[in-house]
Amino acid sequence: MAKDAPGKDPHDEGLKVGDRKKYAAGLPAVVKSLQLSNDQMGARRTVLTLARVNQKEGFDCPGCAWPDPHERGRFEFCENGAKAVAEEATLRRVGREFFAEHSLADLEDKTNYWLGQQGRLAEPMFKAKGATHYQPIEWDAAFDLIADRLNALPSPDAAAFYTSGRTSNEAAFLYQLMVRRFGTNNLPDCSNMCHESSGAALSHTIGIGKGTVTLDDIYAADLILVVGQNPGTNHPRMLTALEKAKKNGAQIISVNPLDEAGLRNFHNPQTPLGLTKGTDLADDFLQIRLSGDQALFLALAKLTVEAGAVDEEFIKQHTSEYEEYVAHLDAVDWDTVVEATGLRMEEIRKLAKRYCAADRVIVCWAMGLTQHKGAVPTIQEIVNLLLLRGNIGKTGAGPCPVRGHSNVQGDRTMGIWERMPAAFLDNLDEEFGFEAPRTHGLDAVDTIRAMRDGKVSAFFAMGGNFVSATPDSNVTEAAMRGLGLGVHVSTKLNRSHVVSGDEALILPCLGRTERDDQASGEQRVTVEDSMGMVHLSHGRLAPGSEQLLSEVAIISRLAEALFGTDDAIDWAGLRGDYDVIRDHISRVVPGCDDYNAKVHAPGGFALPNGPRDSRTFDTATGKARFTVNDLETLELPPGHLILQTIRSHDQFNTTIYGLDDRYRGIKHGRRVVFVNAEDLTHLGFVDGETVDLVSVWKGEERRAESFRIVSYATARGCAAAYFPETNVLVPLDSVARISNTPASKSVVIRLEHRAG
Numbered sequence: 001m002a003k004d005a006p007g008k009d010p011h012d013e014g015l016k017v018g019d020r021k022k023y024a025a026g027l028p029a030v031v032k033s034l035q036l037s038n039d040q041m042g043a044r045r046t047v048l049t050l051a052r053v054n055q056k057e058g059f060d061c062p063g064c065a066w067p068d069p070h071e072r073g074r075f076e077f078c079e080n081g082a083k084a085v086a087e088e089a090t091l092r093r094v095g096r097e098f099f100a101e102h103s104l105a106d107l108e109d110k111t112n113y114w115l116g117q118q119g120r121l122a123e124p125m126f127k128a129k130g131a132t133h134y135q136p137i138e139w140d141a142a143f144d145l146i147a148d149r150l151n152a153l154p155s156p157d158a159a160a161f162y163t164s165g166r167t168s169n170e171a172a173f174l175y176q177l178m179v180r181r182f183g184t185n186n187l188p189d190c191s192n193m194c195h196e197s198s199g200a201a202l203s204h205t206i207g208i209g210k211g212t213v214t215l216d217d218i219y220a221a222d223l224i225l226v227v228g229q230n231p232g233t234n235h236p237r238m239l240t241a242l243e244k245a246k247k248n249g250a251q252i253i254s255v256n257p258l259d260e261a262g263l264r265n266f267h268n269p270q271t272p273l274g275l276t277k278g279t280d281l282a283d284d285f286l287q288i289r290l291s292g293d294q295a296l297f298l299a300l301a302k303l304t305v306e307a308g309a310v311d312e313e314f315i316k317q318h319t320s321e322y323e324e325y326v327a328h329l330d331a332v333d334w335d336t337v338v339e340a341t342g343l344r345m346e347e348i349r350k351l352a353k354r355y356c357a358a359d360r361v362i363v364c365w366a367m368g369l370t371q372h373k374g375a376v377p378t379i380q381e382i383v384n385l386l387l388l389r390g391n392i393g394k395t396g397a398g399p400c401p402v403r404g405h406s407n408v409q410g411d412r413t414m415g416i417w418e419r420m421p422a423a424f425l426d427n428l429d430e431e432f433g434f435e436a437p438r439t440h441g442l443d444a445v446d447t448i449r450a451m452r453d454g455k456v457s458a459f460f461a462m463g464g465n466f467v468s469a470t471p472d473s474n475v476t477e478a479a480m481r482g483l484g485l486g487v488h489v490s491t492k493l494n495r496s497h498v499v500s501g502d503e504a505l506i507l508p509c510l511g512r513t514e515r516d517d518q519a520s521g522e523q524r525v526t527v528e529d530s531m532g533m534v535h536l537s538h539g540r541l542a543p544g545s546e547q548l549l550s551e552v553a554i555i556s557r558l559a560e561a562l563f564g565t566d567d568a569i570d571w572a573g574l575r576g577d578y579d580v581i582r583d584h585i586s587r588v589v590p591g592c593d594d595y596n597a598k599v600h601a602p603g604g605f606a607l608p609n610g611p612r613d614s615r616t617f618d619t620a621t622g623k624a625r626f627t628v629n630d631l632e633t634l635e636l637p638p639g640h641l642i643l644q645t646i647r648s649h650d651q652f653n654t655t656i657y658g659l660d661d662r663y664r665g666i667k668h669g670r671r672v673v674f675v676n677a678e679d680l681t682h683l684g685f686v687d688g689e690t691v692d693l694v695s696v697w698k699g700e701e702r703r704a705e706s707f708r709i710v711s712y713a714t715a716r717g718c719a720a721a722y723f724p725e726t727n728v729l730v731p732l733d734s735v736a737r738i739s740n741t742p743a744s745k746s747v748v749i750r751l752e753h754r755a756g
């Protein structure tokens, strides 16, 4: 049974529900970040560490992927960045005594919050077949054991190699090299559950799977739409950029089923005014129904065309398939739009007017768009709308998918993808003298299916918390238990370590904040932010334990065990000096020539971006493509709600920092479900009642027990609750078309009264 599910009355945990906040950050944010940091690191370490976050000679914040401004403040981090740092730089340790004391059965009963709070993993651990406990193992023995098991597989494709988005570019590059040298493209990553839909939609339409906007564009925009994103919690430094945009005259519109505090008003803790009054950010808030965005963007496009506000010159020069697209717009029907969006026509018309009146428009989005069945067509509709008025490849305009993990975008650039393009693989072959496999590998959802069906029996994770981050927790956990071997390179203990197959290993690694010494001296690594800027990151803290190895060292030593020390690839040389890895990167990864020189320049460098730099589009038609997408709306059976699974203010994905969600008024608890007051009345439930959430998918039911109902201002027919507790409700097969991303923002559920 998936944990994070104690199944008891949430009121027993001291859960309190108060008022929603009307602004984000301010003094409470400062106080909270210092409190948590002090708890984990003590006062001295707190000051030393936080002063180096995101500084030019410091380390890249291990939190989100929001870029750093040219002019850095004295403190270039936010409340949630401070929590991410404290979580990693904590003084608590998990070593052999801990594992001797706690059996796997014991640990299985704990939540991810409890597991994470125990501290940093301090030494390599091994769980033998049939054993009840993890035991210490020497590094060399660990590598030999893994190599032995991997080499004994019937085929390299019986193994899958997961990556979470904190891995540096150097480690990611080496990892994909090892995996392809081993003979498989099974490289699922967290992006599969995150911005895969954005990558798919953007590659198809503009020829690059990334956004085209820089921070300077944000400052220069006339109109910024923030759609399906909660930056106050997940990208707090974005509020500083929005504040600047606003001061420069931009209008900001939030499109969201929830009226997120961060977009209303921002008290910038770095300015005197921010501690008292703050800046109102959003000019308008469109409370859209879950999954309604495709209809909204289609409607905006139709109104733009009807207003005669299209940029004909741009369309003629730079786009293809415009006629088909305009013909398709004819069919858009207003009743369907109103029904799907839950918005009033006046609201949509008002936004269309703003759009047509603005010269420079940016659309930002995150998981509120990517984790729906129609995610790819929805994002393609955004591109259509932007293309209509030439809002791409000019200052202050463009699509801006706001990425999640701090280096998730860099990992993909470095080759972490189960379907890397042939050009990349050709370069790899030539550089290293072997033939990388060409058959596409498995993504995250397909990896779970393959594990479940016995086709994959070895799973290796470079970071992350696979069983808690993926959908259908009971199915995924059963799949994980069926493995022959599971290996986790990790900084902190999590549920994926305790739900194990026959044999399991935990390999503890250095984090971003820590010093990385190798044969040639102290090393630095590189990362890419959400806007394609690549720069160095330099950790300086003493490693959390003498036994920790860097991710690069772990990969290269495993590679030596796998392929022998006389392998044609000089793994020890790569490990000894990361400049050598960067030299290889410069010859293999497109856009990275002169990589070593460029990353050593202050502030790093911008990767080339055709649409942004020169309005060149590497698509099938050689131009930016308009696309015709069928409008698919979500059918909700009577008596049901659509549930979105989101983050609280006190978590980073499956890492739970605390039990509050301050902006939404929640204290000391996570088992809450937010529902619109009128829906509650209509469905016969009341605020404060404890219910079970039951998801319904093709005749199957899944259940998450004991959630307190919170009557909350969300769109009609919609509900919200936190993940990972609710991942048990997300069916494995309920995915976005094309991108295969779990549809974790549109889960059809009903509420059930709890007996007793």
Ligand SMILES: Nc1nc2c(c(=O)[nH]1)N[C@H]1C(S)=C(S)[C@@H](COP(=O)(O)OP(=O)(O)OC[C@H]3O[C@@H](n4cnc5c(=O)[nH]c(N)nc54)[C@H](O)[C@@H]3O)O[C@H]1N2
Pocket (backbone or CB within 6 Å): 063, 064, 065, 080, 194, 227, 228, 229, 230, 231, 233, 234, 235, 255, 256, 257, 258, 260, 288, 289, 290, 291, 292, 293, 366, 367, 368, 369, 372, 403, 404, 405, 644, 645, 646, 647, 648, 649, 651, 652, 653, 745
């Ligand atoms: N502190 C902190 N920072 C983080 C993370 C974290 O967990 N904690 N996670 C990181 C990662 S990996 C990622 S990907 C990002 C995630 O950043 P977000 O995408 O902001 O995170 P979510 O909590 O999933 O919030 C989704 C938002 O979209 C809205 N939404 C949901 N469905 C719809 C819809 O159908 N239409 C519209 N218009 N809106 C919708 C929700 O109400 C919510 O405001 O943050 C990154 N940064």
Ligand SMILES: Nc1nc2c(c(=O)[nH]1)N[C@H]1C(S)=C(S)[C@@H](COP(=O)(O)OP(=O)(O)OC[C@H]3O[C@@H](n4cnc5c(=O)[nH]c(N)nc54)[C@H](O)[C@@H]3O)O[C@H]1N2
Pocket (backbone or CB within 6 Å): 163, 164, 165, 166, 167, 190, 191, 193, 194, 195, 367, 371, 404, 405, 462, 463, 464, 465, 466, 468, 469, 470, 471, 489, 490, 491, 492, 493, 494, 509, 510, 511, 512, 551, 645, 646, 647, 652, 653, 654, 655, 723, 724, 726, 727, 730, 744
């Ligand atoms: N229902 C639902 N599910 C979701 C989402 C959702 O919105 N709803 N969001 C999805 C999204 S956007 C994402 S990105 C995924 C996230 O999925 P993952 O990336 O797999 O999960 P995280 O919780 O970020 O991983 C946390 C673990 O990473 C390890 N770690 C931390 N830092 C390092 C490091 O520097 N090196 C190494 N090797 N390990 C480290 C720690 O052991 C920690 O326990 O979850 C997805 N799952």
Ligand SMILES: [Mo]
Pocket (backbone or CB within 6 Å): 190, 193, 194, 195, 403, 404, 405
């Ligand atoms: Mo993410």
